[in-house]
Amino acid sequence: MRVALLRHGRTGWNAAGRLQGRTDIPLSDDERDRLATLALPPGWRDADILSSPLSRARETAEILVQAPVATDPALIELNLGAWEGKRGVDLLADPASGYRHVEAWGWDGRPPGGETPRELLTDRTGAGRFERRYADRLSYQHHARSPCQDPWLAFRQPHALSHQA
Numbered sequence: 471m472r473v474a475l476l477r478h479g480r481t482g483w484n485a486a487g488r489l490q491g492r493t494d495i496p497l498s499d500d501e502r503d504r505l506a507t508l509a510l511p512p513g514w515r516d517a518d519i520l521s522s523p524l525s526r527a528r529e530t531a532e533i534l535v536q537a538p539v540a541t542d543p544a545l546i547e548l549n550l551g552a553w554e555g556k557r558g559v560d561l562l563a564d565p566a567s568g569y570r571h572v573e574a575w576g577w578d579g580r581p582p583g584g585e586t587p588r589e590l591l592t593d594r595t596g597a598g599r600f601e602r603r604y605a606d607r608l609s610y611q612h613h614a615r616s617p618c619q620d621p622w623l624a625f626r627q628p629h630a631l632s633h634q635a
Contacts, residue, residue, distance in 0.1 A: 476534075478526040479505050487557045491550030491584065496525050505533040522546045544594040551584025 479501040483490050497505070509515065521531040522545040531539040553561060553569060561569030568582065577588040585593075 476530065478522075478524070479530040479533075481526050483555070487559055488555055489550050489553050489558060489561075490526075491547050491554040491581075492524070493554045494524050494526070497529050502529070502533065505530060508534060510534055520545065548587065548590050549583075549585040550581045552582040553584065 479497045481490065481495040481501070482498050483493075483495045485498065510517070515535070519531050519535050519537075519539040521528045521539045521541050523541040523543055524546060527545070528539060528541055553567070558569065558571075561567040562571075570579065572579075575587065578586050580586045
């Protein structure tokens with residue numbers, strides 16, 4: 471079975487450069503209209519869909535598949551703690567904030583009052599919890615183990631999808 475990862479559509483906080491994390495910010499009206507013109511690629515349209523419970527993720531999925539989708543809290547975004555709602559550019563300008571671009575965090579970078587990427591994976595998916603919960607619907611290989619034969623299909627942004635005919 472293949473697994474597709476799709477990032478949620480744009481929100482007002484995305485447009486303003488604000489960090490969202492677990493804060494439940496809805497899609498912008500313009501983004502809802504744009505998503506309505508897109509569809510999953512052929513071969514993926516009958517797939518089981520599982521979403522984060524955050525409205526921006528759930529609504530992105532529901533618009534694309536034109537049906538309700540299942541949600542799971544294990545898919546919720548990283549807790550960005552005190553940084554949520556703040557603009558990355560402002561945090562970078564304040565050395566006391568401790569903020570760095572996410573690429574520089576590594577597995578143990580922690581926002582004040584938030585969680586590390588390692589904790590996110592350990593608490594939600596560690597020790598096979600996520601895999602056991604969805605064993606009947608999910609089979610995958612981690613990208614780092616098999617980069618050439620990996621069944622993951624990742625769409626970083628919804629614009630990677632095909633336009634509806």
